[in-house]
Amino acid sequence: MLLHCFCGQLIIEFVEKENIPLEGARPAQILLGRDTRPSGESLLEAAKQGINSILGAVAIDMGIVTTPQLHWMVRAQKGVKASELDYFEQLSSSFRCLMDLIPSGSTFNEVDYKLVVDGANSVGGEKLEVLKKRLDGLAIEVRNSGKDGGVLNEGVGADYLTGRVEEKRRWSEGIHQAIEAKEGLKIQADSVIVAQITYQSLFKLYPKLSGMTGTAKTEEKEFLKMFQIPVIEVPTNLPNIRKDLPIQAFATARGKWDHVRQEVAYIVENSEHLSNLLREWNIPHNVLHARPKYAGKEAEIVAQAGQKNAITISTNMAGRGTDIILGGNPKMLAKEIIEDQLLSGLTREAPNVEVDGGEISQKVLSKTKVKSSSLALLAKAALMAKYVCKSEGKSWTYQKAKTLILEAVEMSQSINLKDIEKLVDEESEMYPLGPTIALAYLSVVKDCEVHCSREGYEVKRIGGLHVIGTSLHGSRRIDNQLRGRAGRQGDPGSTRFMVSLQDEMFQKFNFDTEWAVRLISKITNDEDVPIEGETIVKQLLALQINVEKYFFGIRKSLVKFDEVLEVQRKHVYDLRQLILTGDSESCSQYILQYMQAVVDEIVFGNVDPLKHPRSWSLGKLMKEFISIAGKLLDGIKLKVTSIYKFIRQPNTLKADLLYDHRVLRMSYEFMQRHQHRKQLTA
Structure with a gap:
């Protein structure tokens, strides 16, 4: 009430x-x-x-109902009686009108025509299922529909340097639980740190320490100070002919992004914004950023970034782990062609963008010339895939189908050609689907090698890979890693950094950029005109070095705090190593030594050998021991007067834990001296 x-x-x-x-x-x-x-x-x-x-x-x-749905019904109620079906009919009609506005000659692939909606684990996901039935011509991907529990804000962390989501990273001190409560998710317990160590202290545990990287020279002082390791430069295998163009500075971010668009019609901090700009000009491109949906296609996208006219936008190219080969990677390209031809026969399931990435670019595949012999092997593999599915009355999941193709590709690299041909030709009750795919792959790879070689020559002729950095990072090493993507192994290439005074680094660290604004305003009033010059470049790099010093100071402080625990940690790690690598006899000996040490500590804390046994705190001693021994003494009631009787029980484990010969010896000597005094005074 x-x-x-x-x-x-x-x-x-x-x-x-x-x-x-x-x-x-x-x-x-x-x-x-x-x-x-x-x-x-x-x-x-x-x-x-x-x-x-x-x-x-x-x-x-x-x-x-959803909030927009309720609002629509209130307005519609004023005219005629409204229903939920009327709402979805009106909404689907509006979407169809929107789709009609998209130019028919657009070069977007099928991924661009997908509507992605986040249901926020609530009613939105449920109602979208109704809308999907009325929009047959539009693919709708519903995330966090609420049916599967959702993972909203589960992978909250992203590695700033690599641009990858850290799936299991959780905020501490109740912050993550507060976010989960706000979003209506199941509140999970805070993670407990059992042990922690800095990288610097971890490296010091190794008896020998060395490393190899192409960008260590800028951090030479830190390596020398932290690890006492000098940095030695090794000459490149082939001459570096990459052109590092001067940094271009802009007064505003808009001017910088417009200039990037002009050079891109030639990329990662604001990748989605730039992607939208390129779409306005109908420029096909691939995007890599921190979202998990690109994890499945990351290696393929990076591997094909060296193709002619290919444009790849990435949150950060550092640590992507795949070389960019000019002209494209023939093995990756062959695998994509195999998947394009066979997946439809192996599975009826649509790809999960969150796991598998987007569809394969048909524009890239159409440029690859595959010989008739390879096409015949592909057709045979596709026919066998359909027949196997039909005869066995099953269809694999999309992920299982991709795994099947991957296993066939690995087979082609581990077994020689003649053995694969034998597996295909031999009579068997089982259809040789894997060997047939492997045979088709080997044939397609040869065609792709010819195609990539020809295209690689053309890419080198027009200047190689051009890398555009759209902001300076907090470390020159990261910028150098980005530059190092171009001009690898003697290939031609060029790099260009474009920065604006509104970039995050300048805003975050509150740098005084008024001098640059005044300088740019004296040269030009047009925010789209880049400023190049030794003076402004020196100032920008000086700001970047200050950021490096700031982060070095943080790392140095962490190491100092960690050094306090270093002696104890080393002792624990040494003991753990002895137990893990030692034999059972030595391990038992070590464990018994530590058990004895614990007993000694308890006994000497409650027994004074210089005093009469009646003054010993035997009750406290037994209480401390029982609190440690726990279940070993369950059901045994001890009295102080029976302690000596108890420790002489035949139970070996109890005797090992309680018996301390030194205390008994000192007690005996004490009693002897006490008896001698009584005789003297008698």
């Missing part, structure tokens, strides 16, 4: 505040809706009773 009155009072206050007239010939109608939270039903019932009893209006329960 109290809840009903409270809801009614809230409604009265809302009606008065919004000036809603409720008087009239007919009672006013108020439409109510709720979401999927368990409390929604009881709150809705309380609101209905409050409206009926206090306002005298008619409350209409619309059930589970």
Whole structure:
């Protein structure tokens, strides 16, 4: 009843505040809706009773609805009676009109025509299933629909340097639980740190330490100071002919991005923004950023970034782990051709973008000339794939089908050609699907090698890979890694960094950029005109070095704090290593030594050998021991007077834990001296 009155009072206050007239010939109608939270039903019932009893209006329960859906029904109710079906009919009609506006000659692939909607683990995901049935021509991907529990805000962390999501990273001190509560997710317990160590201290545990990287020279002082390791430069295998063009500075971010677009019609901090700019000009491109959906296609996208006219946008190219070969990677390209031809026969399941990435670019595949002999082997493999699925009456999942192709590719690299041909030709009850795919792959690889070699020559002729950095990072090493993507192994290439004074590094560290603004304004008033010059480049690099010093200071402080625990940690790690690598006899010896040390500590803490045994704190001693021994002494009741009898019990484990010969020896000597004194005084 109290809840009903409270809801009614809230409604009265809302009606008065919004000036809603409720008087009239007919009672006013108020439409109510709720979401999927368990409390929604009881709150809705309380609101209905409050409206009926206090306002005298008619409350209409619309059930589970989205907020936009409820608003539409309220407006539509003024004309004719509205229903949920009417709402979805109107919404789907609007989407069809929107699709008609897309130019028919657009070069986008099928991924660009997909509508991606986040249901936020609530009613939105449920209602989108209804909308999907009415939009046959548009693929709708629903994330966090609520059916599978969702993973909203589960992978909250992203590695700033590599641009990858850290799936299991969680905020500490209750912050993550607060986010989970806000989003209506199951609140999970805070993670407990059992042990932690800095990288610097971890490296020092190794008896020998060395490393190899192409970008260590800028951090030479830190390596020398932290690890006492000098940096030695090794000459490149082939001469570096890459052109590192001067940094271009812009007063505003808009000017910088517009200039990038002009050079791109020649890329990662703001990748989605740049992607939208390129789409406005109908420039095909691939995108790599921190979202998990690109993880499955990351290696393929990077491997094909060296093809002619290919444009790849990445949050960060550092640590992507795949070389960019000019002209494209023939093995990756052959694998994509195999997947394009066979996946439809192996599975009816659509790819999961979150895991498998987007569809294969048909534009790239169409440029690759495959010989008729390879096409015949592909057709044979595709026919066998369909026949195997039909005869066995099953269809693999998309991921299983990709794994099957991958296993066939690995087979082609581990078994020689003649053995694969034998597996294909031999009679067997099982269809040789794997060997047939492997044979087709080997043939397609040869065609792709010819194609990539020809295209690689053309890419080198026009200047090689051009890398554009759209902001300076907090470390020159990261910028050098980005530059190092171009001009590998003597290939031609070029790099260019474009920065604006509104970039995050300048804003985050509150650098005074007024000098640069004044300098640029003296040269030009056009924000789209880049400024190049030794003076401004020196100033920008000086700011970057200050950021490096800031982060070095943080790392240095962490190492100092960690050094406090270093002695104890080394002792524990040495003991653990002895137990893990030693034999059973030595391990038992070490464990018994530590058991003895614990017993010694307890006994000497409660027994003074210089005093009479009656003054010993045997009760406290046994209490401390029992708190450690735990279940070993369950069911055994001890009295102080029977302690000596107990420690002489034949139970070896109890004797090992309790018996301390030194205490007994000192006690015996004490008793002897005490007896001698009594005789002297008698």
